[in-house]
Structures are given as structure tokens and as C-alpha cells.
Amino acid sequence: MTSISPSKTVAIAALLAGSALIAWWLLAPSNHEVTEDAYVEGNVVQVTPQLNGSVTAIAADNTDYVQAGQVLVQLNEVDAQLALARAEAQLAKTVRQVRAQFASSGQGRAAIVLRRADVARAETDLARRSSLAGSGAVSGEEISHAEDALRTARAALAVAEQQSLSASALTDQTSVAGHPDVLAASAQLRDAWVAAHRTTLRAPVSGLVTRRNVQLGQRVAAGAALMSIVPPGQMWVSANFKESQLHGIRIGQPVELRADVYGNTVRYHGRVAGLDAGTGSAFALLPAQNATGNWIKVVQRVPVRIALDAQELAAHPLKIGLSMRVAVDTRQRGGLLAASTPSGRPAWRTAVFDGELAQAAEQAEAVIAANLGRSR
Template identity: 55%
Template structure:
């Protein structure tokens, strides 16, 4: 008994086969044209420099001038400490510097006094040498005449005594001249090769003034960079120690992305390749242009606080991930601001493999720099120069001083 084929079933099977072929062909074409040139990961997060604001001196907080989410500029005062102790220390250091300058001036003045004493002793020696010479002539003339009776013994003894007295006075004057010469040398040893403002004692006192000056300036905690305040933990009246983190400033205009690719995806990733980024906070409609800036030196597990110990009896292989740093175009970040820690999706165009897999040369530019604290040392030098000039008796112009001192905090 024969059975006729079901035409509807045959038609359905043909439709399924065609669909499978179309989908498979389309997938193969998509992979050949697009997917094989792209490495994708959704394990990517926004990163930025989180700059901690820490005091350089201990003190009590008397003012907080920025809070979380506030946008601040470099050099803006964020926190202020009580300046009373620092101001007292500066007053003491300035008074000590002034006294030291006057003491050093005395050392230089003593040189002139010692030189005058030496000149006086030299003149005295020259005078006594003349007396000795005259007394010696008197003795020499009278000695032959004593035998003939032309000169009495008493007179000869008198001129001989005068000669001995003159010689004794000359020896004493020569000793006094030697002492004066030593005194001058000792005085000059304290001042040779230097001026009042460059004397070691003055430099030591000046260093203490600079230290106290900087401590007074550091009662104002300044923002080292432009950014947004985060993680404020300081409170009014709190006694803080040097180095204690009080708040952070996040540089949201200089963000990057750490995209964590599987180790099996790194074969074709190179520095300089283009990256297409999307953020969950904006959805797929907003795309960020990025560039591979570098590959991490190790996996996250290698740098973990408790790294994995794989040399164990029970071991399961876990695919590791390597952080790939992606630089984002600043124009895109400015148009659509990002925040630290936001989730991203990254697609790296690996069609071009001419770049290096690792950075081949060291960076020649500093990673970051701030000029906020540069003027502090200049102001300290100017303050020191003012004090020295006021007490040195002449105008002092150190080469390092190029600006007038700024007003001190709380002055």
C-alpha cells in the first residue's frame, strides 16, 4: 500500500531549509565582513584621576569651603585650618632671623676692630724696634770708652739696662702683635668668603623662617587640579594630622576607560586601534570615539590583594582578563559627561594590526602636574629677603626673589 507525500509538509521543510541557509549564510557573511574585525566586551568601566586632598601640617579645621559634587578650580581654597600656632611659630622664626643678622653684622664689625688692633700692635713693635736700635747704639759707643775711663761704669750700666728694657718691651709687643694677628684670623674665619645674607648662621635662621612661612601658608588646603569634589569626610572642629585624606577631587574632564578583555581576545589588539564606546547611562544612541592607549602589565588576579594560588590539587581553569586602557576624545566627553565607575561597552577595530602590542618607549611628558604650590617658596624667599634687608644695614636682592610677598593667611 503506497502513501502519497504530504505537499504541505514538504513545503514547510523546504521553507525551514531555506531559512536555515539564509540565516547561516547571513551569519557567515556578517562574521566575514564585520565580526572578525571587531573585539567586543561589556566588562569596561570609566576611570579618572581621583586626587586626594591631604593636609601637609597638623591643625584644627575652622572652615570647609567645598562639598561633594562642587566643581572647583586649581588653586581654590577647599579647607582652612586654624593658623594661630603657625603664626606664632613664624613670628618666633622671624625674630630669630633678625637677631642672627645683627649678630653676624657684629662678626663683620669685629674684623675691622681686630684689624685696627693688629695695626696698632705693628706700629708699637716698629717703635720699640727703633728704641732697641738706639739703645744698642748707645751701648756700642760706650763699651770701648769704659776701659779708658772716658765713660763711667755707672753710665754704661744705665744704658745697658735701657737696652735690656727696650728688648723686653719689644718682645712683649711682638707677642701682643702675634695675639692680635691670631685674633684677626679667628674673626675672619667666621666671615671669610661670604656676606651677611649668605652667612651660614643667617642661612640656618632663614631656613627656619621659610619652614614657618610655608607652614602658615599651608593652613589653606588648595585644590591641586580642576575637578569635582567627592568623598568629603572632614568636619568642622576636627583635629587632622598631616597626610590624612579629607576629600577627593575627581578630574572628570580627563577620563579614560579600562576595558577588560579576555586573554583569548588580545591576540589582535594593538596600541592605536580605534575603539567604539557606548555608555549605559546614555544608551546606544551616544557613541564615544576612543583609541587603544595601552595594555595592562598583568591580569586583575595577579595584582589582587589575595592572588590566586593555582598550584593546588583541585584546580579549575578560569579565563583571565587583561585591562586595556582606552583614551576617549575630549570633545565627546565634553558633549556627554561621564562619571567614574560607569559601565561601558567597547568594540575594538582589529582590522589594522600595524601597531605595537605593548608600549615600546617610556613617556617623556609628566603624567600630571600642578603649579598651585609653586609660588609658596617664592613668597617665602621674598619674606626672608625683606627681614635680612631690614637688619643688615644695606639692600639685599637675592637672585631667587622675583616677586613681592603675598599677604599671609589670617594677617
């Protein structure tokens, strides 16, 4: 009987142990769902003009880093400055016209006082002459003239009262600065100031410039994309998992990621932020139509949004479109399959344009104050 050498025994035992380990790895339920069909996504903020114009200066190019509020493109501002000058002149003219209306209203009130004095004088004169009529000291013709003078004075008073009402209707319960005509002219000035200010295009966010397609002298239309800015801190990963992998994925589960650009030396940690509402093919430009006789089942994939750790992202920046390897730890299954309440995620916003209206209002107030004169 042939004996088996100890070395062969060890080899056979190792082979059996390895086979058992492989079988366990293949058959045992996995606590991770892994995919390499994952890519970096992020916000691509377009820089677009709000009015038509010709480009006179470009202050940023592709790959440049820009700060929020930094000037990127300058449009020809001649037309806008002329419109602003006309609006300032119109506001100044309107303020002075309203001042004249207030002065006319005061003049009308003074005219009423004067006409009332004329009526009182005419009434006194008529009463005195009427008392002397019986003695023959005053003729009937003089009394008739006195009556005519009283009627004339009363008519003049009525005219003055109507003129005063007409003048007061334009100025009642208001001031020069709060007059409707001044407010309308002030609004036109603010509109012209904002239009002139918008000939300077500023970066709405901080980030890297990409897709610059504007040239000097180019005539651009409102809403045309001149360039884009990618904020490096506003990125996430869209991992496309097979539909057979989704049963264990929940919102909030921890995720480990690796980027091909850094290899295995850098690992990112994130969490499942949410699952998309449909498969990638369902939202394609031309969705697949399976209502045909030659149907072949194709495993579908659903995008899963992975939120990245902000500090790790700052230490090792990523670029939009880079490939990622994603492994979701599915042991914690207490989360939701789909979001059912508002996420509470802070909304992205920019404060670059917040001060436009306030500065325009200051300009209008300065013009009004310069033309108030003694009516202040």
C-alpha cells in the same frame, strides 16, 4: 501535483536567505571585538594635609566644582604663625651678630696696625739709647727698660695678630647675607614660612569634589585624606576582554563606545592605549589558587585601556564607574600587542605648589635687608 503559491515561494526564499545570513554572521571571521564588561576610570586626586592641625574652615563639599589653587580647607595657624615669628626674630638676631663679627674683624686689623707702630717706636727708642750707652749718657737700667718695652710691644703685636686671625676666620670670603650662620637662620625661616603657608589646603587640580570626610574642629594628621577631586578631563575606559578575544587587539586600534547613561544617541570614539600586564584575577587581593584537585577552567579577562576623545568627553561628561559598551575595530593589526617603549604621554602635574619656596625666600631676604644697617 500541488503547486506552491508565489507568496509561499517568497517566504521560503526569505527564510533561506535569512538562514544563510545568520550562518555567515556566526561563521565568518569578525572584524570587531565587543564587550560590555567595561567601566569608566579616572584619576582620583586626594587632598591631604602636610602637617598636623585642627580644621577651622571648610570651603568645598561633595559635587562642588573647584579650580586648581582654590582654598578647600583651613587649619588652625596659630602655632605655625608663632613659629614663623620666632624664626624671623632669630634671623634678625643672627644678622646683627654676624655684623658684629665683621666689625670685630675690622677692629682686629686696626689693632695690628697700632701694635706695629708700638713695636717700631720701641725699636727706635732702644736703638737710640743703645747708641748713647758708650758715652755714659744713658744708664744700663734705661737700656734694660727699653728692651723690656720692645719685648712687650712685640708680644702685644703677636696677640693682636692671633685675635685678628680668629675674627677673620668667621668672616673670610663671605658677606653678611652669605654667612653660614645667616644662611642657616634663613633656612629655618623658610621652613617656618612654608609650614605656616601649608595650613591652607588648596586644590591641586580642577575638578569635582567627592569623598569629603573632614569636619570642623577635627584634628587631622599629616597624610590623612580629607577629600578627593576627580578631574573630568582625565578619564579613560577599562574594557575587560576574554582571553580568547585578545588575539586581534593591538595598540592604536580605533574603538567605538557607548555609555548606558546616554544610551545609543551618543557615541564615543577612542583608541586602544594599552593592554594590562595580567588578568584581573592575577592582581586581585586574594589571587585564585588552581593547584587543587577540583579544578574548573574559568575564562579569564584582561583589562584593556581605552583612551577617549577629549572633545567628546567634554561635550558629554562621564562619571567614574559608569558602564560602557566597547567595540574594537581589529582590522588594523600593525600595532603592538604590548608597549615596549615609553608612551610619551604628558605627565600629570600641578603647579599649585611651585611658588612656595620662592615666596619663602623673599620673606627671608626682606628680614635680612631690614637688619643689614650700614653694612649693606
